Amino acid sequence: MSAPAVALVLGASGGLARAIIAELMADAGIETVVAVSRNPLPEQLTEAQANRRVQWITSDYNETDMAAVVEQLQPYSGRISRVCICHGILHSSGQEGTLWPEKRLEDINADALHQVFQANAVVPVLWLKLLHRVLKGPQRCVVAALSARVGSIGDNHLGGWYAYRSSKAALNMLMRTVAIEYSRRIKNVKLISFHPGTTDTALSKPFQAAVPSDKLFTPQFVAERLCQIMDHAELDGELSYLDWDNKSIPW
Ligand SMILES: NC(=O)c1ccc[n+]([C@@H]2O[C@H](COP(=O)([O-])OP(=O)(O)OC[C@H]3O[C@@H](n4cnc5c(N)ncnc54)[C@H](OP(=O)(O)O)[C@@H]3O)[C@@H](O)[C@H]2O)c1
Known part of the structure; x- marks a missing residue:
């Protein structure tokens, strides 16, 4: 019997x-969810942490600290079946x-570009760099990073949101690029860039007024969709760029 799976x-x-x-x-099918955040364990997960359903680790996402987090994951090596990379900023x-x-154009600011790229692109790819050793193994593993449709170059007809758009395209x-290397080195992993809608x-609060109520999803609905997509994703060595409805988005 294979060991119980772990999600990150x-x-x-x-x-x-x-x-x-x-x-x-x-x-x-998932024994433990390991959660990494800059913030302390939320009160509503105290019991889940006591029952070992959740293991909460804090990190400020500098690379040394992230490597130390991955060291803590060694006991789960080869058992990780799901990874969800949820970092993202649009405003702060x-x-x-x-x-x-x-x-x-006049709103473009170098510090803002750096901050947004760091959270939206640099931190996610550092995780993919550091995690590959613990993901490798017999376990089918699906990794989804929360991207956005506005990161599509082909779909950009509106302009604006320079930092956010370009950080998601990056x-x-x-x-x-990671998918190409993973397909050679760790074939048990599937990568997905996911647009939640x-x-x-x-993150979306200041922009919700312009969104019709049937187009504003609850986090629960989107989480359910994402988990279904991850459950059924094929290990094809490709990166899929998918929306909440499992439809492909043009690059
Ligand atoms: N909500 C939407 O309508 C929508 C639409 C399209 C795409 N998305 C994407 O979905 C993802 C999750 O967004 P959300 O809606 O859940 O927003 P949220 O509630 O504001 O969550 C933001 C997330 O980003 C992390 N984060 C914030 N600042 C960071 C920093 N400086 N460095 C690294 N990580 C940082 C936080 O992690 P900590 O736990 O460490 O605080 C948190 O998980 C983002 O990638 C976003 O771009 C959201």
Whole structure:
């Protein structure tokens, strides 16, 4: 009998990540969900952590710290069946200053571009670099990174949102390049760049007024869709760029 599977959720305290953790915890085939976040364990997961259904690890996502997280995953090596990379910023008003999606050329700002690229593309690809040893094995493993349709170059007819759009296009290219290398080195892994659709979380909050109510998804609905897609994804050595309805998005 094969050992029970483990799932990883990276960037675990966001709206979509929390719904994905709940969905993975409801999966009888998954023994433990390992969640990594800058933030401490949320109160509602205290019991799940005590029962070892969830293992919560904090990290500030510098590469040394991320490597230390991956060291902690060694006991799960070859048993990881799902990885959800949930990092993403579109706007922020945190310590690093205010950041808002650009409407026009004059709004472009180097610091904002760096911050958005770091969270949306650099941190995800560092995980893919560091994790490959623990993902390798007999276990079928599906890795989904939360991308966005606005990262599609072919689908960009509106313009604006320079940093967010281009960071998601960069994420897609990084993932595609990783998929080529993984297909040679760790054939048990499938990669997906996933567009959740506009979902009711802190990230979309300021932009929800323009979204018809039937087009604004709950995080639970999207998490369910993503987990179904991951359950059925084929190990074809390719990166798939898919939306919540399992439809391909043009690059
Ligand atoms: N909501 C939507 O409508 C929508 C639409 C398309 C795509 N997406 C994508 O879905 C993903 C999840 O978004 P969400 O809607 O759940 O937003 P959210 O609630 O704001 O969550 C943001 C996530 O990003 C991580 N994060 C924030 N700042 C970071 C930083 N500086 N460095 C690294 N990680 C950072 C957080 O992880 P910690 O746990 O460490 O805080 C958290 O998981 C993002 O990639 C977003 O682009 C969302």
